[in-house]
Amino acid sequence: MKTVGILSPGDMGHTVGERLKAHGLRVIAHLADRSARTRGLAEKAGIEEVDSYDSLVEMADVVLCILVPAEAGAAALTVAKALRRTGTDLLYADCNAVAPQTTIKIGRTITEAGGRFVDASIIGPPPRREGATRFYASGVHAGKLAKLEDYGLDVPVISDNIGDASAIKMCYAGMTKGLTALCTNLLVAAEALGIRDALFDEWGLSQEAMLKRVQGLPSMPPKSRRWVGEMEEIAATMAAVGMSPKFHEGAADIYRFVGASALADRTPEDPEEPSLEEMLKLLVGSLPTR
Amino acid sequence: MKTVGILSPGDMGHTVGERLKAHGLRVIAHLADRSARTRGLAEKAGIEEVDSYDSLVEMADVVLCILVPAEAGAAALTVAKALRRTGTDLLYADCNAVAPQTTIKIGRTITEAGGRFVDASIIGPPPRREGATRFYASGVHAGKLAKLEDYGLDVPVISDNIGDASAIKMCYAGMTKGLTALCTNLLVAAEALGIRDALFDEWGLSQEAMLKRVQGLPSMPPKSRRWVGEMEEIAATMAAVGMSPKFHEGAADIYRFVGASALADRTPEDPEEPSLEEMLKLLVGSLPTR
Numbered sequence: 001m002k003t004v005g006i007l008s009p010g011d012m013g014h015t016v017g018e019r020l021k022a023h024g025l026r027v028i029a030h031l032a033d034r035s036a037r038t039r040g041l042a043e044k045a046g047i048e049e050v051d052s053y054d055s056l057v058e059m060a061d062v063v064l065c066i067l068v069p070a071e072a073g074a075a076a077l078t079v080a081k082a083l084r085r086t087g088t089d090l091l092y093a094d095c096n097a098v099a100p101q102t103t104i105k106i107g108r109t110i111t112e113a114g115g116r117f118v119d120a121s122i123i124g125p126p127p128r129r130e131g132a133t134r135f136y137a138s139g140v141h142a143g144k145l146a147k148l149e150d151y152g153l154d155v156p157v158i159s160d161n162i163g164d165a166s167a168i169k170m171c172y173a174g175m176t177k178g179l180t181a182l183c184t185n186l187l188v189a190a191e192a193l194g195i196r197d198a199l200f201d202e203w204g205l206s207q208e209a210m211l212k213r214v215q216g217l218p219s220m221p222p223k224s225r226r227w228v229g230e231m232e233e234i235a236a237t238m239a240a241v242g243m244s245p246k247f248h249e250g251a252a253d254i255y256r257f258v259g260a261s262a263l264a265d266r267t268p269e270d271p272e273e274p275s276l277e278e279m280l281k282l283l284v285g286s287l288p289t290r
Numbered sequence: 291m292k293t294v295g296i297l298s299p300g301d302m303g304h305t306v307g308e309r310l311k312a313h314g315l316r317v318i319a320h321l322a323d324r325s326a327r328t329r330g331l332a333e334k335a336g337i338e339e340v341d342s343y344d345s346l347v348e349m350a351d352v353v354l355c356i357l358v359p360a361e362a363g364a365a366a367l368t369v370a371k372a373l374r375r376t377g378t379d380l381l382y383a384d385c386n387a388v389a390p391q392t393t394i395k396i397g398r399t400i401t402e403a404g405g406r407f408v409d410a411s412i413i414g415p416p417p418r419r420e421g422a423t424r425f426y427a428s429g430v431h432a433g434k435l436a437k438l439e440d441y442g443l444d445v446p447v448i449s450d451n452i453g454d455a456s457a458i459k460m461c462y463a464g465m466t467k468g469l470t471a472l473c474t475n476l477l478v479a480a481e482a483l484g485i486r487d488a489l490f491d492e493w494g495l496s497q498e499a500m501l502k503r504v505q506g507l508p509s510m511p512p513k514s515r516r517w518v519g520e521m522e523e524i525a526a527t528m529a530a531v532g533m534s535p536k537f538h539e540g541a542a543d544i545y546r547f548v549g550a551s552a553l554a555d556r557t558p559e560d561p562e563e564p565s566l567e568e569m570l571k572l573l574v575g576s577l578p579t580r
Contacts, residue, residue, distance in 0.1 A: 167483040193457040241482040242579035244543035250536030289532035
């Protein structure tokens with residue numbers, strides 16, 4: 001394991017690349033069709049640019065696909081074409097927050113083009129510090145991805161089944177981001193109903209952990225737009241096993257609503273964060289009933 | 291304040307009656323149309339039976355309506371008829387978990403029949419011990435209901451607006467029971483997907499509070515059937531302010547699903563509680579996809 005391709009070095013991807021580079025690997029990316037912000041992050045992380053997807057799949061020992069869920073399928077198709085053109089048997093890990101049935105489809109795209117596919121999912125923040133982030137992996141080639149443990153990543157292998165690594169991510173994020181959406185929904189309603197102070201007083205008596213948790217809500221809006229697709233993948237995961245998809249369809253609604261506000265125009269690097277009160281007042285002001 | 295009518299002395303109502311009686315009030319109920327279990331709970335609590343709704347509204351200084359949400363409207367209509375027949379100006383507190391717009395409608399039913407209406411909502415468990423349960427009250431007559439503070443109840447008055455006490459309950463229960471439903475949804479899915487152990491291992495690393503919280507899930511099924519209507523009232527509350535009702539429609543789905551299982555046949559008095567593992571296996575077995 002010498003060279004890792006990152007597709008693409010956004011918020012999560014460039015931090016992963018930076019970490020692998022710091023542990024001695026060469027990290028490459030093809031950036032022609034990426035945003036100026038992603039190009040800037042890649043440069044900052046010391047990620048080398050290669051001139052085409054063909055070069056990417058020929059030079060890399062493994063490609064990590066780290067994108068928003070809606071882009072995962074198209075990215076795999078692009079790589080599959082490069083695999084056919086070059087005849088390489090690249091190890092390709094889809095690390096995106098997608099439903100197991102979506103991963104299975106993506107896996108088929110890669111393997112039918114001659115690649116070796118690993119289902120992977122990332123739980124935790126961009127891996128700046130030790131022990132906070134895990135790259136769950138499943139599928140018969142998952143052990144090969146786990147070689148990245150020698151280069152600063154934590155890669156627990158769950159099983160031989162494509163879909164299992166995605167499933168754990170769906171259930172995990174369904175809880176954390178589902179709860180964040182639920183909090184947002186209820187607090188905007190409480191503010192609109194004029195009883196938010198009374199609710200916080202009651203939480204102070206009986207739900208102190210919740211009162212503390214919601215203080216973190218103002219960091220969510222810059223991430224809301226990319227969480228819409230993730231919530232839709234979770235809803236699809238629930239529907240596929242026969243459980244209700246409505247929770248996470250509702251969560252997608254909330255993130256769409258927040259994403260349509262000016263609050264979502266901030267980037268995570270922007271130091272100016274609104275207070276919870278400011279955030280709620282702004283969101284109430286943008287309700288269709290006002 | 292000498293005599294309190296309880297409509298009806300179920301799980302919550304009989305405990306409220308028992309507490310008021312222990313603090314020196316006379317507590318009455320009309321039980322002709324109630325279940326054998328409710329009649330038994332009333333007797334145990336020392337609640338006196340009166341022969342008709344007319345007697346109830348004539349003898350009581352205040353009637354507390356404590357029912358499942360779906361019965362709240364019909365109960366108010368029954369009381370309104372008794373108010374018209376007897377010409378009394380009863381103080382009537384709707385304590386049910388209903389949407390503000392539902393409370394406003396119920397209040398109209400009572401005031402048009404000559405009664406005085408208080409919007410009330412109960413947050414906390416049946417009030418067996420001091421300080422754990424609050425009866426939030428709003429409306430111009432809320433101060434009169436607060437006289438019950440001399441008899442062992444905690445009755446914070448929020449405002450003069452009918453609907454505010456209901457609103458705080460909707461937002462509070464929307465969180466607590468919404469989160470319980472979300473946990474159930476995701477854990478049944480995790481069990482069905484075969485990754486529940488891996489998810490719990492991950493929670494052990496990064497979501498310890500959640501791991502602890504879900505251990506309490508097996509106490510939920512006996513309450514699931516009556517929570518369906520409450521979730522529907524919360525969904526209606528969200529829709530009325532322009533927020534997404536889908537979360538709580540999903541929560542209603544979950545409680546309907548759990549309520550259809552044998553797990554929901556237990557009563558809260560039954561000491562035999564399944565383990566979380568047993569509960570999840572049974573629920574997965576009843577999925578439509580199995």
